[in-house]
Every structure is written in C-alpha cells, then in structure tokens.
Amino acid sequence: MRVSSRLGSAAGGPRPPTPLPLSLPRLKNLELTAVEGSDVHVRMLAAPVNPSDINMIQGNYGLLPKLPAVGGNEGIGQVVAVGSSVSRLKPGDWVIPASAGLGTWRTEAVFSEEALIGIPKDIPLQSAATLGVNPCTAYRMLVDFEQLQPGDSVIQNASNSGVGQAVIQIASALRLKTINVVRDRPDIQKLTDRLKNLGADYVLTEEELRIPETKTIFKDVPLPRLALNCVGGKSSTELLRHLAPGGTMVTYGGMAKQPVTASVSLLIFKDLRLRGFWLSQWKKNHSSDEFKELILTLCDLIRQGQLTAPACSEVPLQDYQQALEASVKPFVSSKQILTM
Numbered sequence: 001m002r003v004s005s006r007l008g009s010a011a012g013g014p015r016p017p018t019p020l021p022l023s024l025p026r027l028k029n030l031e032l033t034a035v036e037g038s039d040v041h042v043r044m045l046a047a048p049v050n051p052s053d054i055n056m057i058q059g060n061y062g063l064l065p066k067l068p069a070v071g072g073n074e075g076i077g078q079v080v081a082v083g084s085s086v087s088r089l090k091p092g093d094w095v096i097p098a099s100a101g102l103g104t105w106r107t108e109a110v111f112s113e114e115a116l117i118g119i120p121k122d123i124p125l126q127s128a129a130t131l132g133v134n135p136c137t138a139y140r141m142l143v144d145f146e147q148l149q150p151g152d153s154v155i156q157n158a159s160n161s162g163v164g165q166a167v168i169q170i171a172s173a174l175r176l177k178t179i180n181v182v183r184d185r186p187d188i189q190k191l192t193d194r195l196k197n198l199g200a201d202y203v204l205t206e207e208e209l210r211i212p213e214t215k216t217i218f219k220d221v222p223l224p225r226l227a228l229n230c231v232g233g234k235s236s237t238e239l240l241r242h243l244a245p246g247g248t249m250v251t252y253g254g255m256a257k258q259p260v261t262a263s264v265s266l267l268i269f270k271d272l273r274l275r276g277f278w279l280s281q282w283k284k285n286h287s288s289d290e291f292k293e294l295i296l297t298l299c300d301l302i303r304q305g306q307l308t309a310p311a312c313s314e315v316p317l318q319d320y321q322q323a324l325e326a327s328v329k330p331f332v333s334s335k336q337i338l339t340m
C-alpha cells in the first residue's frame with residue numbers, strides 16, 4: 001500500500017493566508033502495479049513544490065496531465081526493483097523524472113524506464129531533489145542565448161527564486177558578474193547577504209534599479225548582454241532599460257502575472273531581442289543523452305561546491321497542505337520540499 005497525492009475535484013480545507021486558487025490535492029492510497037518488462041519500481045525520497053506544479057493544478061500550465069493525476073513534476077527517487085528488460089537502471093540507483101508530468105508527490109510508483117534518468121548518488125539529497133528543473137533552466141539560459149565571456153555581466157529579477165539562486169552560482173562558476181534584483185522586504189539585508197554568499201556581485205531592490213545612481217555599477221562592470229526575466233510587468237521593463245545594445249532578455253517565468261512591455265525606442269535604437277525559454281521544450285528538442293550530459297555537468301558543479309540546493313524547508317508528505325500554502329506566500333524565500 002502506498003500513499004499518493006491525487007488532485008481532488010472539490011475545494012476543501014481551511015483558507016490559507018494567501019488563498020490557494022486551486023482545489024486542494026488529497027492523499028490517497030493506490031495499489032502498485034506489478035513490475036514487468038521495462039517497468040521500474042521507485043520509492044520516492046523527496047520532491048519540491050515548484051510554481052509550475054501549482055500552475056499545473058490550476059490548469060494554466062503549458063502541459064496538463066490527464067485527470068485524475070498525481071501532483072509534482074520533480075523529485076528524487078530510489079529504484080526498488082526493475083523488470084526483466086530494464087537495462088540502464090538497477091535497484092538502489094537514484095532517479096529523477098526525464099520529463100514533466102510524472103507525478104512525484106507520492107511515496108512509491110511503478111514507472112517506465114524511459115520516464116526516468118539515473119543520477120549519481122554522491123550529491124546531497126536536497127540538491128538531487130531540485131536538480132532536474134531550476135539548475136538546468138539556469139544553465140541553458142546562461143549559455144544558449146548569448147556568447148558570454150568571463151567578466152561579462154547578466155541581470156536578473158526574482159534573484160532569490162530557485163532559478164535565480166542557480167543563476168547566481170552557475171554564473172559565478174563561469175566567471176560572469178551578476179546584477180540581482182529582488183523585491184524589497186523588512187529583512188532585505190539578510191537576503192542580500194545570503195545571495196552575496198552564493199556569489200552575487202550586486203543585489204538591488206526593484207526600487208533601487210529605477211534610480212539613476214544605479215548606473216554607477218556600470219563603471220565597474222560592462223552593461224549586461226543577457227537579462228533573465230522571471231517576473232514580467234514593470235520589473236521586466238526595468239531589466240530591458242539596463243541591457244546593452246543588441247542584448248537579449250529571456251523570459252522564463254511570469255510571477256507578477258503581468259505582460260512584458262518593451263519600449264519602442266529601446267527596440268529600435270538598441271535593437272534588443274526578446275526571447276522565451278521553456279525547459280520542457282528544450283528537452284523535446286534534445287535527446288535524453290543530452291539531458292543526462294547537462295545533469296552530469298551540474299553534478300560536477302555540486303561536487304566542487306559551486307552549486308548548492310536552494311534554501312529549503314523540508315515538510316513530511318503528510319503535511320503537504322502546509323507546504324502548498326507556504327509555496328504561494330510572498331517573501332518566504334524557501335523552497336518547500338516534501339519528504340517521503
């Protein structure tokens with residue numbers, strides 16, 4: 001018997017401080033199927049709650065599972081048993097989902113071999129649980145859009161997000177300078193110190209980015225040729241204002257739920273480029289070997305101490321409701337990780 005989370009159809013439970021605009025998932029016991037052929041029996045160890053998981057439950061994500069479905073797109077599991085035709089995995093191996101939509105918020109499952117990627121077991125569990133989405137996105141955005149050289153700079157918003165923390169660390173490993181924008185908050189110095197400890201060169205609030213004095217930064221570092229936009233709205237307009245001529249802004253998230261507005265003059269006189277990135281599409285366009293290569297590159301950075309897991313709060317799966325509520329609260333700055 002296993003415990004599995006399944007999306008409920010009726011709204012239930014008390015209202016959280018920031019209302020969760022979704023039907024709250026329920027824990028449910030499901031029978032495991034027999035392990036045959038290319039099947040892999042996996043015991044889940046830990047799985048994060050990411051914004052895309054919430055978007056998927058709300059029904060406004062680019063990829064939606066058939067219902068009923070198990071929530072969670074990312075996580076780390078351990079192989080318990082394999083079917084007779086499984087060649088790449090063996091009991092004891094650590095595995096992560098090959099693609100979104102696997103349903104990781106559960107204790108055990110039987111998946112097909114091609115739905116899983118084996119990863120090294122010599123990295124911390126929290127890093128493994130959060131490896132397959134945010135660091136991959138950060139790495140691809142840093143290397144695929146502009147040919148940046150050591151000493152070049154990158155500007156980003158929501159820099160304390162999981163992706164943002166990975167951007168800071170990977171950029172630092174690539175010897176790129178980062179200009180990191182965050183929303184103001186009462187304990188801003190604590191957050192600034194934390195991001196600087198990760199390797200952030202500059203940490204600014206959204207308001208500070210708007211004042212003319214900020215331009216003094218660009219006496220010490222070149223204007224960024226790459227901007228990474230997680231927010232949209234005014235925040236992304238500000239990022240564009242600071243891009244070098246011919247530079248690229250890559251939008252990968254829309255946390256403010258506001259459209260990107262680009263000034264006509266910036267587009268004409270600075271020839272800025274607006275691009276988008278979606279890891280799921282990148283995976284469709286690349287082989288599983290290329291995804292595995294990306295994972296191994298990131299594992300090397302983890303082993304060298306250059307990439308750590310985002311700030312996390314571990315929450316037992318049974319308390320999933322608490323984790324879901326915390327995941328949609330502003331200024332939490334801590335990734336909720338369900339532990340099984």
Ligand code: NDP
Nearest residue numbers: 051158160161162163183252253255256277278279330331
């Ligand atoms: P986290 O949950 O780790 O962080 C969320 C971030 O969003 C925090 O920095 C938070 O800042 C900020 N935020 C929340 N609400 C707002 C708001 N209204 N205005 C401005 N900032 C806000 O997120 P992840 O790093 O896991 O994901 C971040 C985004 O990236 C999501 O939209 C996600 O879907 C997207 N993403 C996209 C991928 C792709 O392939 N396109 C891949 C991975 C992630 P604060 O502390 O101020 O609340």
